[in-house]
Amino acid sequence: xxxxxxxxxxxxxxxxxxxxxxxxxxxxxxxxxxxxxxxxxxxxxxxxxxxxxxxxxxxxxxxxxxxxxxxxxxxxxxx
Amino acid sequence: xxxxxxxxxxxxxxxxxxxxxxxxxxxxxxxxxxxxxxxxxxxxxxxxxxxxxxxxxxxxxxxxxxxxxxxxxxxxxxxxxxxxxxxxxxxxxxxxxxxxxxxxxxxxxxxxxxxxxxxxxxxxxxxxxxxxxxxxxxxxxxxxxxxxxxxxxxxxxxxxxxxxxxxxxxxxxxxxxxxxxxxxxxxxxxxxxxxxxxxxxxxxxxxxxxxxxxxxxxxxxxxxxxxxxxxxxxxxxxxxxxxxxxxxxxxxxxxxxxxxxxxxxxxxxxxxxxxxxxxxxxxxxxxxxxxxxxxxxxxxxxxxxxxxxxxxxxxxxxxxxxxxxxxxxxxxxxxxxxxxxxxxxxxxxxxxxxxxxxxxxxxxxxxxxxxxxxxxxxxxxxxxxxxxxxxxxxxxxxxxxxxxxxxxxxxxxxxxxxxxxxxxxxxxxxxxxxxxxxxxxxxxxxxxxxxxxxxxxxxxxxxxxxxxxxxxxxxxxxxxxxxxxxxxxxxxxxxxxxxxxxxxxxxxxxxxxxxxxxxxxxxxxxxxxxxxxxxxxxxxxxxxxxxxxxxxxx
Numbered sequence: 001x002x003x004x005x006x007x008x009x010x011x012x013x014x015x016x017x018x019x020x021x022x023x024x025x026x027x028x029x030x031x032x033x034x035x036x037x038x039x040x041x042x043x044x045x046x047x048x049x050x051x052x053x054x055x056x057x058x059x060x061x062x063x064x065x066x067x068x069x070x071x072x073x074x075x076x077x078x079x
Numbered sequence: 080x081x082x083x084x085x086x087x088x089x090x091x092x093x094x095x096x097x098x099x100x101x102x103x104x105x106x107x108x109x110x111x112x113x114x115x116x117x118x119x120x121x122x123x124x125x126x127x128x129x130x131x132x133x134x135x136x137x138x139x140x141x142x143x144x145x146x147x148x149x150x151x152x153x154x155x156x157x158x159x160x161x162x163x164x165x166x167x168x169x170x171x172x173x174x175x176x177x178x179x180x181x182x183x184x185x186x187x188x189x190x191x192x193x194x195x196x197x198x199x200x201x202x203x204x205x206x207x208x209x210x211x212x213x214x215x216x217x218x219x220x221x222x223x224x225x226x227x228x229x230x231x232x233x234x235x236x237x238x239x240x241x242x243x244x245x246x247x248x249x250x251x252x253x254x255x256x257x258x259x260x261x262x263x264x265x266x267x268x269x270x271x272x273x274x275x276x277x278x279x280x281x282x283x284x285x286x287x288x289x290x291x292x293x294x295x296x297x298x299x300x301x302x303x304x305x306x307x308x309x310x311x312x313x314x315x316x317x318x319x320x321x322x323x324x325x326x327x328x329x330x331x332x333x334x335x336x337x338x339x340x341x342x343x344x345x346x347x348x349x350x351x352x353x354x355x356x357x358x359x360x361x362x363x364x365x366x367x368x369x370x371x372x373x374x375x376x377x378x379x380x381x382x383x384x385x386x387x388x389x390x391x392x393x394x395x396x397x398x399x400x401x402x403x404x405x406x407x408x409x410x411x412x413x414x415x416x417x418x419x420x421x422x423x424x425x426x427x428x429x430x431x432x433x434x435x436x437x438x439x440x441x442x443x444x445x446x447x448x449x450x451x452x453x454x455x456x457x458x459x460x461x462x463x464x465x466x467x468x469x470x471x472x473x474x475x476x477x478x479x480x481x482x483x484x485x486x487x488x489x490x491x492x493x494x495x496x497x498x499x500x501x502x503x504x505x506x507x508x509x510x511x512x513x514x515x516x517x518x519x520x521x522x523x524x525x526x527x528x529x530x531x532x533x534x535x536x537x538x539x540x541x542x543x544x545x546x547x548x549x550x551x552x553x554x555x556x557x558x559x560x561x562x563x564x565x566x567x568x569x570x571x572x573x574x575x576x577x578x579x580x581x582x583x584x585x586x587x588x589x590x591x592x593x594x595x596x597x598x599x600x601x602x603x604x605x606x607x608x609x610x611x612x613x614x615x616x617x618x619x620x621x622x623x624x625x626x627x628x629x630x631x632x633x
Binding site: 004006007022023026027029030033034035036038039041046047048049050051052053055056057058059060062063064066067070071072073074076077 | 330333334337338340401407409410446451454455458459462463466478481528529530533534535536537538539540541542544545546549552553556557558559560561562568569
């Protein structure tokens, strides 16, 4: 049976390329439009991309560290 | 009473009680028509107070109507229609009946103009939602429902204490804006916040909601927390404390959702996260912020119901809830997957979806008030929402490794409901003025500027990049995360069993000692005093007076 489009090796490669191109486009577009920064920090080039990426990394690390203390087996309360 | 026929909430409650008398096609028709009639009544009500009833010497105002209550009542009626149709063929009549009573009670809270009728419907909502949690009829849901009702009754008692105090202080039961200048208003705020899922008692939501039936959670997600948002908007707009509580809820929701394995519990945590945005907006309290909060409550109810219908369909077709057991479902459930993805994009505020036009109003309000830190945290949270709900939910359910499961899309009525809500998400995303025209204050906000679209796309797409870069760290494990409910599920039962063990030992020891002592006293009396007549009379008198004393104090 033919694999679903999302699970074919060729389409996964395509998806990588499209995503990379799309990420590039949203950065480059910033050159061509006026951004109306309200706060000083917003005027850094591609501020939103950097900020979005970093805040996610920080959130995942916080979750990881917290998980170390509060994660239990899923039958914890059934025992 | 003519009023009950024209009261959209009471109509839902009473007609809900009639649902068990219908079956088959008639039941479906009934479920679809009643919310439509309610919606029709809502849109034909005139602004102002009506429908007053005398009760305990107070004048209760069952309908106090303005544009804010119209917005909430509208979205409640639409939700009960679509969620009702979603499960009209699959759910038991009792489940649908409790869902209607629950929705009716919530609508009545929205319309209530005084604190007493608000409280009565508030408690009815707690009872009906507990019955709805029990609709999956297994031991887990029974126990979760008991914990849920305990917390909500506690909240209800605190709220009632506050209302009684407030009525005593102000000689009025009118539900208007309150100041945090007395214990009673603090208690009212606490009661409201408990239903919003605010800390410290926020664990009830993620504990109880996922235990209900596949369809019950669609109803549950819409009403309790959003009525809380509504009453907070009416009672405490501009209370600074709410900004911080809201921010806490936002990040609490994200972090716990990131740790979670159960797909419906991920969505439950994301309810707290989204309500956090609204609570924060209420705390900022400007017209822009309150508009944003109202708009976000509307869009949130729709896309969250959509996400839960999508998750509910997966649960209905596969019987599985854990991300570690799911995956690859896009291959056989394309419609469910696409609808789920549209819901996920909306919750992440992706351009051209409903979340984009509502959530951005709240962050714009923080910009207008020059609250740099609040704005930064809201932006970080927007990125985090895409992380935990926007990508995590669809990725682990519909993509990732192939689980080998090949369920088909759910029955037609479920598909139609999902597609309808998915279309509303996109419609509001493209034509935001439909929503903006219903908001309480005039809207001077343009979401579609090129700067806004590009900045939002950067924020979201690079959060997505972070998700895939960090994917090895996000591996699903068969775990749960401890929350505040640990205190009343583990610590308090253990402590109380230790204390009761100890007390029963002390009790036995005291009884033993007393018995020995009494025997000893009588022995002494017998041996040493040779009970004379006068002594016996004295003892009888003493005993008699003790009895009399006992009689009088009773």
